[in-house]
Amino acid sequence: MRRPRPWHVAAGAAAAAAIALAASPAGPAPDPILSAAVIYSSLLVLLAIGLTLTYMTTRVPNFAHASSAAIGVYAALVVSRVWEASPYLAIPIAFAIAGATSVSLYALVLRPLIRKRASQAIQMISTLAFDLILIAALNILADHIVREYHVTAREFTLRSYDAQVGDLPAVLFVAPVAIAGIVIALHLALKRTRFGIAMRATIENPDLSSVVGINVQRVYAVSWLLGGGLAGVAGALMSLWFQGDPGLGALLIPSIFAASIVGGFTSIYGAVAGGALVGLAEILGTRWLAGELGSWVIAYRPLVPLAFIAATLMLAPRGLAGVDWRALGRRLHVARA
């Protein structure tokens, strides 16, 4: 696989910013669909990066990943409605709680299973079981918030608690900018720091890395902390535009998997591309189809990630990151000539 360069990242960030700008000051009332598309695809990028980080290390698809986002949603709810502070203060809290949850899944469940040489299917099922516990905990929390604070804690939105930039909600700018910042920070951390190099070495060959003195288990734990934490951040931002609910994870998980698979599942840059593609297709694609075929199409939006998974696995099973773009371009060039 060719190594992505910093300017690739910069180009991606610029594209995200361009979309954000396109959504903004065109008129007094910008189309809310564009705002939704920008915010949703930014958050899907973040969720796909998180899932990819955990998958790259332990090679287990984490079926509890989307519930980490739901944790972030509830962090934002508690901060803004119970503590009555800015929902943006929930971001570090969401990162910490969701990251800690994700690390405990790795350390308490997956690491012992891997040590006992459990099959990959068993490891996947254990993440499903862990997800069940998280869903129960979130529901208990939601009930508690309703009872103690008389605050809506199911099917709620925090839109009215977001700050305004001109006529636009702040999250419309915060989400893509945060994604760009996180991707650049991850890129620098992986390429320039000792820990990043240790991490890349571990992903490539865990046995050899442990021979040269890298603490493989710590590397894994950090990647699970980052993966879960980023999902928590995505959740905290998500509630500012979309509806929050304890069942959010079940709705999100096919999209997150689709974004990660489209991206190749082992490349952070692939996850960025996959998240943007699936997110935009889900919102703008269904909207366009609804215009062509009729509004009944909108209800079938959840089939979009399924179509992406099927198409990727049939056409380019290693995802966007596995496609040799230069060879493809050359072949197209030859065909044209």
Add this chain to the structure above:
Amino acid sequence: MSLGPEATFLVDLLAIYSIYLIINTSLNLEFGYAGIPNFGKVLAVGVGAFVAAAVPGRVLAGMAGIGGDYIGDNIAIMAQVNAWLVDNTGAGFAVFFATLAVAAAVGAAVGLATAYPAIRLRGDYLAITLLAFGEGMRVIGINYAEIAGGTLGVQLPDPLAWLPQDLRFPAATVGLVIMAAAAVIYGDRLVRSPLGRLLRAVRDNELAAASVGKDVMRARTKTIMVAAAMAAVAGALYAFYVGGAISFAYDRLNWTFWPFMMVLIGGLANSRGVLVGTLLFVLVRKLITFYKDSLQGIVPFDVVWLDYLLLGAVLIAVLLYRPQGLLPEGPTPTIRAPGEAAPAPLSARLAAIARRLAGG
């Protein structure tokens, strides 16, 4: 005559037990013997229920000469159909069994479709793909009302409508128990057949099996089709038992995750494990529901979530500390060699496990 709460409890327990036994036997074939992690088990179950929701009601309404919009006036039409069925028992049963056959056929077709990725993909990609297929089925069921009434659901004709109210559910349960027994015996026969041995060989070492000329893909496709047909029949039976179908009810938790849990607790790749695991699970869940009111005072939250917490934790504990399940996979039963001792009976083995668990 009316049934007391205990009798109702028992009847319902046995019915749910029977339906899950069929599904779990099929999952055990796929996952335990063939090693295919079907995270989209709900797909085949839901398709079976959709067949039961869409076909027999229309057929019987046509036979009885009842007109009207099947989905729009469903409740009125079904009331007339069930009244008609009281005097036309034979037609009711004929349509019922024909529906099961159609469900099995459609289930097998769905199995063939899922076999396409299942013989090509690695474990994790396959699990994700099948999970997404299952979600897709639900989305279609909820939004395309012609199948199962969309968000409102449909009622099903009741082939037992001629029975007095109190006997209807017990009679249905007897029928379900007989069908579950047939499914378990069929599954047991199947895994003792050459196909079963081939599946285990493929699961344990695909390359070795292929190198001695075994057609791995064919064996897997066949297994998935048989398993999906069984699950579809179970889905149709469940819809008939409760007398209705609604797409929301066919979710990942109830028809994918719980079956995995039961099979894993009982022990993969043996039918006794399925019997025991399913019984334990169904019993615990039913008891929690039955004693809901008394439990509500003890736990400081809604008892619904106790299920999730308890069962999630139990499954993780089983995977970590007893990965082979309560009853581990035994050696393939074959004809006993001369002089070989008979295997210990099940009761003796269960007693041994109980002793070990008690720390003896």
